[in-house]
Amino acid sequence: TQLLEQSPQFLSIQEGENLTVYCNSSSVFSSLQWYRQEPGEGPVLLVTVVTGGEVKKLKRLTFQFGDARKDSSLHITAAQPGDTGLYLCAPYPWGGYNKLIFGAGTRLAVHP
Amino acid sequence: NAGVMQNPRHLVRRRGQEARLRCSPMKGHSHVYWYRQLPEEGLKFMVYLQKENIIDESGMPKERFSAEFPKEGPSILRIQQVVRGDSAAYFCASSLPGRDRFSYEQYFGPGTRLTVT
Numbered sequence: 001t002q003l004l005e006q007s008p009q010f011l012s013i014q015e016g017e018n019l020t021v022y023c024n025s026s027s028v029f030s031s032l033q034w035y036r037q038e039p040g041e042g043p044v045l046l047v048t049v050v051t052g053g054e055v056k057k058l059k060r061l062t063f064q065f066g067d068a069r070k071d072s073s074l075h076i077t078a079a080q081p082g083d084t085g086l087y088l089c090a091p092y093p094w095g096g097y098n099k100l101i102f103g104a105g106t107r108l109a110v111h112p
Numbered sequence: 113n114a115g116v117m118q119n120p121r122h123l124v125r126r127r128g129q130e131a132r133l134r135c136s137p138m139k140g141h142s143h144v145y146w147y148r149q150l151p152e153e154g155l156k157f158m159v160y161l162q163k164e165n166i167i168d169e170s171g172m173p174k175e176r177f178s179a180e181f182p183k184e185g186p187s188i189l190r191i192q193q194v195v196r197g198d199s200a201a202y203f204c205a206s207s208l209p210g211r212d213r214f215s216y217e218q219y220f221g222p223g224t225r226l227t228v229t
Contacts, residue, residue, distance in 0.1 A: 033217060042116075042203050042220035043155070088155070090218075097216040098168040099145065099157035100205075 003027075006089060006103035014111055016078055021106040023072045023089030032072050032091040033100065034063055043088055069094075079110045114139065116206050116221035117186075124227045125194050133189040133224045137206030144187040145218060146179060149201040161187060194228045201225050 005024045013019055023032070031050040035043035047056050049065035049072060056063045060083075062075040072089055086107050090100040117136040125131050137144050146158040157171040161181035172179065176194075181187040191198055202225075205218035 031216070035220070040223075040225075042118075042222045045217060045219060048217050090155075092216065098160045099171065100147075100155075100218060101157075102147075102155040104154045 004089070004091070004101050004103040006087075006106050008106060009104065010107050010109075012109045012111070013079055015080055017110075018075070018077050019079055019108070020073055020075045021087055021108070023074075023091075023103060025070050025091070028069050028094040029091035030069075030094050030097065032065060032069075032089060034072070034074055035088045035090060037086040037088060037105070038084075043090075076108075079108075081110045081112050084108055084110050116141075116204055116219055118204050118221035118224050120224060121222060122225050122227070124229060126229055127195060128193050131191040131194050131198070131226055133191075133202050133204075133226070135187040135189070135204030135206075135221060137187070137204075138219055140208065141206035141219075142209050143207045143216075144181050145205045145207070146187075146189050147203045147205065149203060149223075151200070155203065158189075191226075194226070196228050199226055199228045 007022045033048045034046045036046055037043040047063045052069045053067045054065045060077045064073045076083055086105045088102055088105045090102050116138055119134050142163055144161045147155040148158055149155045159172050159179045160168040164183050176192045178190045201223045203220050203223045205220045207216050207218050
């Protein structure tokens with residue numbers, strides 16, 4: 001069983017602050033997707049990273065895939081209340097594209 | 113472009129009844145995945161289907177649960193003789209046929225919230 005850890009579990013910050021959330025495993029991944037989920041809705045795809053060491057930017061969000069393809073991070077600059085939600089990392093195991101593995105997520109609350 | 117559609121959004125069933133959950137993938141997507149999210153838990157993979165084929169059902173409970181994705185029409189997740197423990201949010205996702213690692217990006221529907229009373 002692959003273990004996927006996301007940290008921190010909860011994060012409560014003020015508007016304008018920066019933050020980083022982490023996704024770690026001892027397993028190697030083919031690719032990894034980040035999603036944001038709001039209450040009562042399905043996960044919304046933010047980005048896919050596929051190459052070790054890759055960095056992708058989406059406005060104020062910066063995603064990094066670890067060199068060894070075992071971990072990833074999401075950095076948000078100048079957080080806004082609209083960033084509030086559950087952030088989920090979901091990798092494909094190495095060599096397989098049958099199913100995504102989900103961590104428990106990081107629940108972010110950004111207060112005005 | 114319509115996203116992944118699921119219906120119903122909310123479903124209430126009494127113990128012992130059957131629940132049928134429907135999923136229409138995004139246009140052009142021929143791969144469908146079902147996940148279950150129990151209260152306060154993460155999403156767990158259930159089954160992966162392509163048109164008329166079950167590719168991976170390693171996450172499906174052995175009894176009472178079945179899934180299909182016919183040549184025409186939506187994918188159906190069927191739960192027979194529901195029990196209280198089946199109460200959860202059920203999400204469907206779809207992806208393109210795989211050509212490269214981006215093809216397997218999964219796009220999720222809004223989910224069906226099943227409540228068993």
